[in-house]
Amino acid sequence: MTRAGWIRLALIVGALALLEAACRHGLVSRHAVIPPSRMIEGAWNAIAADETRADIWLTLQNVVLSLILSMIVGTAAGLMLHKATRFRRALDPLLASYYAVPTFVFYPLFIVLFGLNRWPLVAIGFLFAVVAVIINTLDGLARIPRAFVRTAAVMRLTRSQYALHIVLPAAAPWFFTGAKFAVAYSFIGVIAGEFVVSGAGIGHAIAFAYNSFDNRMMYGLIVLLFVLVGSVNTLLSLWERKLYARRAGR
């Protein structure tokens, strides 16, 4: 590990130890923050309980559905928009302001559209993630070096050869970044929806625990969720770095 990595680890461990000590000596109100050891206990209890396991499972399914849909639709829309230059230019200012809009206000509309089931939440996660995929696809396509395009023309590549040998490798880093954002945004969208409006899933379970003053369960679920999302994101980042290292090595 690098020096920065060790310092980071020491900082995190130190902060946790400090929090633990502060909580145990009553410096922080027990009603506000519980010691980290209790949080971990709470996380363990949450995994052990069937009910919360079902909530976690439901959330994961929704996130995966929203991820798959946003990847497919976002990539397809990006490819089409790349062709339609004028349309894309007109859309640009709207895309740039898209994330200023709180998407989940459309939840009631989705309930009317899809009924009271998992799909309204998937739709919120999807709306949150899909634009990230579109923007990154457009970015990747726009940055294919001109020389590659000309070389392909000289070599008389067919359309499928062009897609496979030129577009895919050249735009791969941007596709990957799009996927990374799609994962993070699907989680954020689905869980925000659960937290505010829905009656199931891990986001709802956290809100429920807060409302019933069950601090141990609440902190346990938050820790669990952060570990889950954090490890998914870290894995993706590591994979990405490996991908870049290989490209740089060529």
Add this chain to the structure above:
Amino acid sequence: MRAAQDADPLVTAERAERRAVPPALDTMLMIGGLVALWQVGTILLGHEALPSPVATVSKLAGIMADEDFPRHAWETARASLTALVISLVAGLAIGLALGAHRLAGEVAEPMLTALYSIPKITLYPIILLLFGLGISAKIAFGVIHGIIPVILFTMNAVRNICAVYLRSARAMRLTAAQTAGTIIVPAAVPEIVSGFRVGFALTLLGTLIGEMFASQRGIGYMLVKAMETGDTGTVMALALLLVVLATAASAALLALDRRLRRHALAS
């Protein structure tokens, strides 16, 4: 490093800067198309499920004329503006410090990006426990949303400053404060404005989410109340208000962003 920042969907400024400013007429046509699509949706789904554009605008006018509305709007505006100011000032200071000190930046960056991509809404109960019910919790929640992009952008801007500028600062024996004020901030302004733009969007989002949960005042509260009672007319009217406000503010900042970048390229 590269991937963490430059293709962030919240930051299309870099892309936009390479293209010509889009013809306003086309964008107008696009908005017209979206309104037409909305009208078609109303016809397909019925007025109960999706009120028509005209009905929504008149409903919005009704809501805005209501005597309760200024109180709610002022609450949201106050909370999000306070959060925005705190995010900008504190984010700028932290970003400058982290950008100037290489090791500190290396230590902090992965933690900040991890925090950025985590569903922060689940932290809201903790904020409520710490700050109590009321406006300070909303402000704090807005700040944790908005401050991270400001820090990350400022930090990267400072890191990418041309080394010659810094060497001349040293040659002129400028103090740290002078270097920050006369060299680092002016050189990093376009990036910092991009950070402000993202910070603005997220601060508003954070404040609204804060109001939707355990609050009695604000636009977010009005929204969640309308959602619970199935009042789609009010929901659509408020959604329209937020969409228009957020898009307008974002577009204004984007225009400023572009102008600064062109200026930076020209000089």
